[in-house]
Amino acid sequence: MAFHGRSADLRLLRRQLEDVHTGAGTTSGRALMVSGRRRVGKSRLVQELCDRADVPSVVFQATRRRSTSAERRDFLDTVSQAGLPGSDLVAGLTASDWNQALRSLAIALPDDRPAIVVIDELPWLTEQDPELEGALQTVWDQHLSHKPVLLILVGSDLSVMTALQQHGRPFFGRARPMHIEPLHVADVQDATGLDAAAxxxxxxxxxxxxxxxxxxxxxxxxxxxLHESLTDPLSPLLVSGELSLLGEFPEPTAARAVLDAVGSGERTFSTIAAAAGNDGPLKSGTLGPLLTSLLSRSVLAADSPLSTRADSKNKRYRIADTYLRFWLAFIRRALPLAERGHGERALEHIERSWTSWRGRAVEPLVRASLERLLPDNSWPTAAAVGGWWNRQNNPEVDLVGADREPVARSVEFVGSVKWHDTRPFDRREYDALARAAVAVPGADEGVPLVGVSRSGFSDGLPLAATWGPEDLVAAWR
Known part of the structure; x- marks a missing residue:
């Protein structure tokens, strides 16, 4: 299967390998902690590095809930069969603990040229054997860091991967963090061959x-x-969301109920509590920790109003993962129809709600794209882009450009996003934006007004800046 996108990530990994080759670091070896949500392509990315790099490599894939002795045995077998210069020296060896297993790896690695070692799903190994962290630190300090090796530690459990790098943990300060996101919108355009809006x-x-x-x-x-995917119950569009959720939430839990509530469109603490409860709203003492956990795992994201006034308690929650947001909103309910051969009915449901859903779903992408385009000559101090709303969501402003976040010193511009298929951003929408803008703390009647539109702008609108689909996609190139 062709390898699409990831050019920036691949360049970064190649640069780390080049630094190992040239001895640019304080140690001969270099370690990376590569994290990212399940199924975003972390394993394929590091495998692509190994395939393209003309150096010896070994890739070990951990297995969840397997005995630690079986994992060590497979680890040694993988090392002995990897074709490393010293692989024959460790063939047939056994290890009673991870210290011995990792020292065997050090024996097999070359001394005179770079090599790559990948340990995939490190959190599963630390879950099986808590002593692995200490063993990794000891063998890294005493042996592996003195070899010209790029050690890549991969994990999908973001909370565990973050914890492994915290002060006080054995491997703290020894690995550089690298977070892998899904393909960005420009990569998607390259893969699909569509115009910017599509x-x-x-x-x-x-x-x-x-x-x-x-x-x-x-x-x-x-x-x-959508028609092709919904008429195939095994299509990636249908099955990937459930597989991703099962990987993180293998059993029905209150966390899944919270995700379902947010995926269905609930955004505030109170409405999520009401939708996620069984015999009544979830108690705040239950929902609060659940939201904190889901935020720490990057499953949920929380947005706060951006202005010169702090308002951290007025959060709006959303599904952080763009695909999972679509899957929870539409595909989760479409699965039974697709399995019964009624994909057309599922498609009709999507089409009825698509325009309104898309109008809100595109806003995080718009803000992220503008943050990549700014600051520029027109907005030299616009370093953050968010939105603003009050408790009643009246008004609710799509775009606020500011000098910093979460609390700005100055508001640089206020804007609106209109994502219609054919209707341009017109005078009525401009007037509504002008009325709403003065409600944003830090904005006055003279604040510059900007617009983002899928279908262009009516003539004569006094907007300070405008952006369309081509601009948003170009921001990621």
């Missing part, structure tokens, strides 16, 4: 998940892709 639609549906993007035949319109 590529943004494709991104909102696939979330940049490689296996879902790969299933999109180049040039296929959105409706045709």
């Amino acid at each position: 590529a943004i639609d494709a991104y909102l549906v696939t979330g940049g998940f490689p296996e879902v993007v790969q299933s999109w035949q180049p040039g296929t319109p959105l409706r045709a892709f």
Whole structure:
């Protein structure tokens, strides 16, 4: 299968390997902690590095809930069969603990040229054997760091990967963190061959998940892709979301109920509590820790109003993963229909709600894209882009550009996002923006007004800046 996108990530990894080759670091070896949500392509990325780099490599894939002795045995077998210069020296060896297993790896690695070692799903190994962390630190300090090796530690459990790098943990300060996101919207455009507006639609549906993007035949319109996917119960669009959730939440839990509530469109603490409860709203003492956990795992994201006034308690929650946001909103309910051969009915449901859902779902992408385009000559101090709302969501402002976040010193601009298929951003929408802008703390009647539109702008609107689909996609190139 062709390898799409990831050019920046691959360059970064190649640079780390080059530094090992040239001895640019304080130690001969270098370690990376590569994290990212399940199924975003971490394993494929590091395998691509190994395939393209003309150096010896070994890739070990951990197995969840397997005995630690069996994992060590497989680890040694993988090392002995990897074709490393010293592989024959460790063939047939056994290890009673991870200290011995990792020292065997050090014996097999070359001394005179770079090598790559990948340990995939490190959190599963530390879950099986808590002593692994200490063993990794000891063998790294005494042996592996003195070898010209790029050690890549990969994990999908973001909370565990973050904890492994915290002060006080054995491997603290020894590995550089690298977070892998799904393919960005420009990568999705390259893979699908669509124009900018259609590529943004494709991104909102696939979330940049490689296996879902790969299933999109180049040039296929959105409706045709959805029709094809919904009539195939085994299509990546249908199955990847459930597999991703099962990987993180294997059992029905209150956390899944919270995700379902947010995925259905609930955004505030109180409405999520009401939707996620069984015999009544979830108590705050239950929902608060659940939200904190889901935020720490990057499953949820929380947005606060951006202005010169702090308002951290007025959060709005959303599904952080773009594909999972679409899957929870539409595909979760479509699965029974697709399995019974009624994909057309599922498609009709999506089409009824698509425009309104897309109008809100595109906003995080718009803000992230503008943050990549700014600051520029017109907005030299605009370093953060968010939104603003009051408790009643009246008004609710799509875009606020500011000098910093979460509390700004100055508001640089206020804007609106209109994502209609054919209707341009017109005078009525400009007037509504002008009325809402003065409600934003830090903005006055003279604040510059900006617009983002899928279908262009009416003539004569006194907007300080305008952006369209091509601008948003170009921000990621």
